[in-house]
Amino acid sequence: MAAVSTDRLKEVVQLLWEGVYEASFRGKSRGRFAITREQLRVALKVERLHTSTVRALQDRALRKGLVIIDLDDLFACVETNVVRGYRRPPADLFTRLCDQYVKATEDEADTSDEEIEEDDDDA
Incomplete structure (x- = not known):
């Protein structure tokens, strides 16, 4: 086509x-x-x-x-x-939220990596 x-x-x-x-x-x-x-x-x-x-x-x-x-x-x-024209978050709010998100995802990534490695070994 x-x-x-x-x-x-x-x-x-x-x-x-x-x-x-x-x-x-x-x-x-x-x-x-x-x-x-x-x-x-x-x-x-x-x-x-x-x-x-x-x-x-x-x-x-x-x-x-x-x-x-x-x-x-x-x-x-x-x-x-x-x-x-949409509102934008203040820089300090955005930075604080991003820092919290990064910290939370780093903690999850450590756990997730271990789980993925276990799954790879089972294959």
Whole structure:
């Protein structure tokens, strides 16, 4: 099966951005939306939706200002400026949480390594 053309990817990004994101529906004049895998497959005119195709579409959309998030059964689409406006944790909170996580995973890794070595010996 042939790969999705660059032109088709451009068309679908334009459809998602100008056709859907800017459209008025479900009580909103414009904005974020979600589409199903089937809807995306139909838009791309493919029988099967491959990971490489989704990634190529995500890359092209991101360059145009649209984030497409693969949530397995559907794709969430939101403007990059909206995502850039999300709150960020303070540096001290993030550092503290990461330090706690690293410490916890180091303790687990010591135990996990022993278990894995035992499993390898049984093989």
